[in-house]
Amino acid sequence: MSVKPKFMAAAAALLVGTLALTLHAGAAPASGAGQKGAYADHLAVADAKAPRTIEVKAYRYSFEPETITVHEGEPVKLVLTSKDVTHGIADADLGIPNTVIFKGKTSTVTFTPKKLGTYKVHCSVFCGVGHANMMLTVKVIK
Ligand SMILES: [Cu+2]
Structure with missing residues (x-):
């Protein structure tokens, strides 16, 4: 008399637990796969x-x-940085807007080259006697 009710209670608890697990397991793959796919x-x-x-x-x-x-x-x-004074880059053909590069700061500029070729991008900020010869060569290939 004392054993049976306890057994039944345990069995009921086990059944509920199993059901919950089954439901959970049944739902998990569907949503999991969906999330993984979206990700x-x-x-x-x-x-x-x-x-x-x-x-x-x-x-x-x-x-x-x-x-x-x-x-x-x-x-x-x-991602542009300067080691000494202020510099800059700009190139209309490449679609690079004038981007100033300050010493001690990081400047970024994003562009998408549209045409093949070799471009000479001059420093856009006067930086001293050699400024006119300061350039970045950008090769656009296929
Ligand atoms: Cu310069």
């Missing part, structure tokens, strides 16, 4: 649109690297 799609879109990042250092009277190679139609993000 994967999101990643794919992000990867397709994420600009390629290139770090460029400016200093009297060069850019480092002196030449960068980018792909036609591929967005590029330039």
